[in-house]
Amino acid sequence: MINSYDAKNVTVVVDGVYITGFAEGSFVECEKAEDTYQTSVGAQGDVGISEVNNPLGNITITLQQTSPSVSYLNRLAASKRIVSVWVISNNTPREKIGGTQARVLRPAQTTYSNSIESRAFQLQVFDYTQE
Numbered sequence: 001m002i003n004s005y006d007a008k009n010v011t012v013v014v015d016g017v018y019i020t021g022f023a024e025g026s027f028v029e030c031e032k033a034e035d036t037y038q039t040s041v042g043a044q045g046d047v048g049i050s051e052v053n054n055p056l057g058n059i060t061i062t063l064q065q066t067s068p069s070v071s072y073l074n075r076l077a078a079s080k081r082i083v084s085v086w087v088i089s090n091n092t093p094r095e096k097i098g099g100t101q102a103r104v105l106r107p108a109q110t111t112y113s114n115s116i117e118s119r120a121f122q123l124q125v126f127d128y129t130q131e
Helices: 069-079
Strands: 011-012 030-034 039-041 047-051 057-064 083-089 095-104 119-125
Touching: 011 057, 011 069, 039 119, 057 069, 057 095, 069 119
Parallel strands: none
Antiparallel strands: 011 083, 030 057, 039 047, 057 119, 083 095, 095 119
16 A cells, blocks of 8 residues: 555544645644653663653644745734644544643744745643644
8 A cells, every 4th residue: 555645635624724825845843741650770671661741732834935924923922822723634644643731932033035934833731632
């Protein structure tokens, strides 16, 4: 069986709004904030594992400066609102990443040049899940 990937099959939804106008290259990155466990090795080689219960994660969305979603995400950053964020890939394998409680960390850094620049937004997710 041959699987194929199509970037058009990836959607990002922030507070019920579909984000559009993604930049070229890696346009969304999702990452758990911390490893899920830590190990400890005793003096005689005994290994112990402790679970890390940190529910935080980060989602970074990279848009073209011409994207209509830039002003929306900048406004969300200024509002300090807690919102939901979901990244859904309907490719194979299907993935759903995000959470019901997130906040835009800060407005995007702004640069201008002789071509279309990118705007990156980081959302910290307080109940990060990956399915």
